[in-house]
Structure formats: structure tokens, C-alpha cells
């Protein structure tokens with residue numbers, strides 16, 4: 001297994017799905033970020049979209065649009081170039097991890113965004129999505145998440161305090 005953690009067949013599955021959305025990547029990238037904010041509104045506060053001072057909503061915010069293009073293109077480069085070249089995949093992942101250092105983005109956040117993206121793909125691609133896409137996609141996100149910090153432990157519950165066994 002190489003740095004991608006994927007089999008040759010899984011790589012083909014991801015590459016083909018990506019081919020279906022890459023033509024309108026800007027639109028899909030923005031939709032994916034908007035869907036993330038719709039499902040998990042607390043992530044909005046991680047970002048700063050105030051560069052666009054004239055926007056009336058997130059939907060017409062050009063700063064959000066611009067940042068979503070960077071994000072989706074970087075993610076896409078993992079698939080388009082990284083799957084063919086694991087050393088390049090590794091370097092791209094290092095850069096992605098570095099961009100997010102100090103921003104409180106943890107492994108669980110990566111898995112969350114992975115779920116949202118997979119949901120989105122299933123919606124827009126419908127029956128064009130192959131049965132093997134969900135597993136391959138989740139594996140890719142597990143690999144990415146593995147490079148991110150685990151994050152702080154959740155606050156202790158009363159049961160933890162009392163040392164009860166579950």
C-alpha cells in the first residue's frame with residue numbers, strides 16, 4: 001500500500017467520479033462549502049469572508065466563492081495528480097496540514113467534511129456514482145484525517161467523574 005492508502009481499483013473509482021464534476025468545479029466547490037455550513041453551522045465562524053463587504057448572504061459572497069475554489073482545487077489535486085504519484089500526494093497533504101495548523105481543524109473535522117462531500121456527490125451525480133465510490137471516498141478521507149491532530153478530548157461527563165463502567 002502506498003501513501004494514499006488506496007488500491008488501484010479505488011483510485012480508478014475516485015478518478016472517474018472526479019472527472020464528472022471537474023468541468024464545473026467552481027460551482028461544486030462553492031456548493032460543497034455551503035452544504036457544510038448548512039449541515040454544521042458552527043464551521044462558519046472558522047472562516048473570514050468579510051473581504052466581500054457588499055455581499056448580502058453567504059450564497060452571494062465572492063470571498064467565500066474565492067476561498068472555496070482554492071479548497072476544492074487543492075482537494076482535487078490530491079485526486080488528479082496525487083493518486084498517480086504518491087510522493088506528490090504526500091507533499092500536497094503536508095501543505096494542506098500546514099495551512100490548517102493553528103486553525104483548530106482536527107481529524108474529526110476532516111471526516112465530517114468528507115461525509116458532506118460524499119453526500120453532495122451522491123446528490124449531484126445520482127446513478128452515475130458507482131457502488132464502490134462511498135468506500136473509496138471514505139478511505140481517502142481517513143488517510144487525510146490521519147495527518148491531522150486528534151484534537152482535544154471531549155469534556156468529561158458525570159458518569160466519567162464517578163468512574164462508572166459502561
Ligand code: HEM
Pocket residue numbers: 043046047048066067068070071072074075096099100103105109110113144
Ligand atoms: C480535504 C479537506 C480540506 C482541504 C483540501 C482544504 C484546503 C484548504 C485550502 C487550500 C485553504 C486555503 C484557502 C485560500 O487560500 O483561499 C484552506 C483554508 C482554510 N480551511 Fe481548509 N481544507 C480542508 C478541510 C477543512 C476543514 C474540515 C476545515 C474546518 C472547518 C477547514 C477550515 C479552513 C479554514 C478556517 C481556512 C482558512 C481560511 C482563511 O482564513 O484563509 N478546512 N483550506
